[in-house]
Structure formats: structure tokens, C-alpha cells
Amino acid sequence: MNRRLLGTIVAAVSLTVPWVAVWVLTAGLPAVGYDPALFASLSTLATVAVSGVSILGAAFLLAWAAETAEKDVPRAFAIAILAVLAVAPEYAVDALYAWNAGQFAGTQRGIEAGNLAVANMTGANRILIGLGWSGIALFTIFRRKSDEDPAVKDRAGFLRDAVSIDPDISLEIVFLLLATLWAFLVPLNGGIDIFDMLILVGLYVAYIAIVIRGDVEPEDVHTGVPAALQRLPRPARIATIILLFAYSGFVIFVAVEPFAHGLEELGTEAGIPPFFMIQWIAPLASESPELIVVAYLVNKARSTAGFNALISSKLNQWTLLIGTLVVVYSLALGEYGALPFDSKQSAEIWLTAAQSFFAIALLVNFEVTAWEAVTLLVLFVSQVFLEFAVIRELIVLPITTEEMLLVYSAVYMVLGLLLFVSRREEFRLLLERSIGTITSAFGGEERPQQADD
Incomplete structure (x- = not known):
């Protein structure tokens, strides 16, 4: 392993060390002779910063371990484990x-805790699309000026350039659409219940079954640290994977509670509702490693692999993350119960589903133009800042924030429906391709090949 990659690993580990030291010297191992009061004066801001950075570093280590493990475990097991690990940082806060x-x-x-669980879930999902999909698409298109990327289509006109999406991601798009349509129904039951778990987790299990049987797993491009670790001798490689899993899991476990509760306190001190901090700031820390890795792939002219990773991650979060919350809630309750939330969080779920619906409509023709990415970004950013301005009483709207969320939901839905209607032929081809994949996976005829394969 060269010095640059070794330095990358050391940098990620170093992000976790300060909080591990705080934990060891205080709540973790006070018997070692150190005074737990040594860090008693650690401010709320410092607690959030140090614990948040440690989660960021642990997420990198977790991702590298998961990618490296694909070389040594059965593919079916790797897919299932990677699906869970992809949402691990977000799930840690949500599960709490x-x-x-x-x-x-x-x-x-x-x-309040139930509302915060929904707030973090909706925030993570909207950030992944609003910042992740749009930002990576724009980065892919505009970096073309400095390097060649076969996935970018140059077109005349303002913001007309586009980034191509791999047609093999059709199955993920269809399952993401199914999960999105079900998500519109979630608030109608007054909480996240067992039916949501059965449908959403069931969708992901069905997707995994098709991927395994049909051998249509999107191509994984291993670069950087995972590629280097996979070249280690097998005993050393397995030991490294176990160590990375154990250490990163430990860091997330000891850091997530002070990070989340610290954000609540910061919001209270600043006059900002805790749910706003948990909805937007916490997911930024957990989503950032993935976005950085995708940006790295794009910078290496591998934008197709990067965008596929983002789409797959959205499918993971929109199924596993939501569907399993009721399990955690019921375990803590000591009996089965639906995770409750208020009408404001119902509007948040509808807005998140509407944004997902619009984003899927953008992918129906397997490309995203710069103009479409800008629209996705502006809608997301404007809603967040408008809500923040209302909370801080910088502006006064003639409607409530809950009504504002519903207005944005309507905008996303109208735009999405218009796109689906105008691209109905492309959508039909996408469905045919997915049906062919499913049929092929379970012993039927081979899936039809389209002209753009």
C-alpha cells in the first residue's frame, strides 16, 4: 500500500480519536486513574463537533470495510450486509x-422523540436527492471542461448538457418508485406500523432476491483504499475487515447519543426547534462520506458508477431505514406498537415522497440535464431556507410551515406527473426492461435489450 492511501486511512482514524479519548477518560474507563471531571467543561458545541467528526471518520472506515469484504464473503451475504451498512450512520441516530x-x-x-426519528429520516432522504443527486450531476457536467467523461452529453443551449445514467439501474428505479408510492400512504395510518415494515422491507428483500438470482448487480468499481486492502494476503485482509467493522461500529455507538442530544441543545440555545437541527445538520454528517466517495469516482471520470451508487443508497434508505423503525420502537416499548408522529411530520413524509417522485421522473430517460439538476437543487434549498427564515421570524408567510410543506409537495408532484406524461414511452421501456430482468432472474426468457444498452 502506497503512502498516500496509508495516509488516507490514518486521516480517517484520526477523525475518531478525539471522541474516543473523551469517552475513555470520562464515561468509558474512569477507573484508569484519570479524572472524569477533566472534560466536564466541554461545551455543547465542542461535544457536537468532536462527536460529529468521529461519526464522519467512522463512516469512512465502515464503507471501506464493507467494500473490501466483498472479496471474501458470498455475494448474496455481501449485498445484504452492504445494504444495512449503507444506512448505518443515519440509522444510528434514527434508532436512538x-x-x-x-x-x-x-x-x-x-x-418528541418519535417526531425527531421521522425528522431525521426525512432529512436524510431529502438531502441525498436535493444535494446529492443534483450536486453530483452538476459536478459531473461542469468538470467535463477539465477532463473527458463519456457519461456527459454536450448539447447546445443554456444548461442543456446532461449526465447519462446506466440503463442497468432500471430495476432500482422501479423499486424506488414502488417504495415512494407506498410512502404516500404511511401518514394515513397515524404512524409507521407493521404494514409499512412488511411492504418496505419486503420490497428490498424482493429486490435483493432478483439481483442475486438474475446476476444483474450494478457493477461495483473499487478504487482507492478498498482496492488496496483487497490486495492484502487473505488472513491480513480478513483481520483488517473485522477490525474496521468493530472499531467503526464502536465509535458510532458511543458518539451518536451525545451528537444527537447536543444538536437538540444547540437548537434550543439558538431558538431553533430541535427537529430542525436533527433533520438537517445530523444527516449532513452521516451522508457526507458517501457524497465524498461519489465525488471521487466522478473526478476519476467514473460518474456512471458514482450515480448508480447514489440511486442504490436512496433505495436502501427509503426502504430499510423507514421500515425497521417500528421494530426498534416496539422493542423499547416492550410490545408491538406503531411509531407515532404528529401532523407536521406527516407533511414532511409527503414532501419527501413527492421529491422522490419528481427525482424518479427525471431518471426515466436515463439522463439528468444541468437544468433539471438546478431545478432539483433550487427546490430543495429554497424550502429549507424558507422554513428556517420562518422559524427565526425573519419573514412572515400567510400560511403555516406545515401548509408550506404541502405546497412544495404539490409542486414536486405536478412537475413529476408532467414528466411522466411527456416521457411515457421511455417509462414503458423502463418497465419492460425491469420486467425482463425479473423474468430472467426466475428462470424465464432473457430480458429484452433496448437500443441504448
């Missing part, structure tokens, strides 16, 4: 609040 909601069910604290 779902657990608190169950522990303190029926109290104000339990109600």
Missing part, C-alpha cells in the same frame, strides 16, 4: 430516537 420514543411512550418526551 425510535428507542427513546418507545421507552417514554405516552409522555411528552416520547412524542
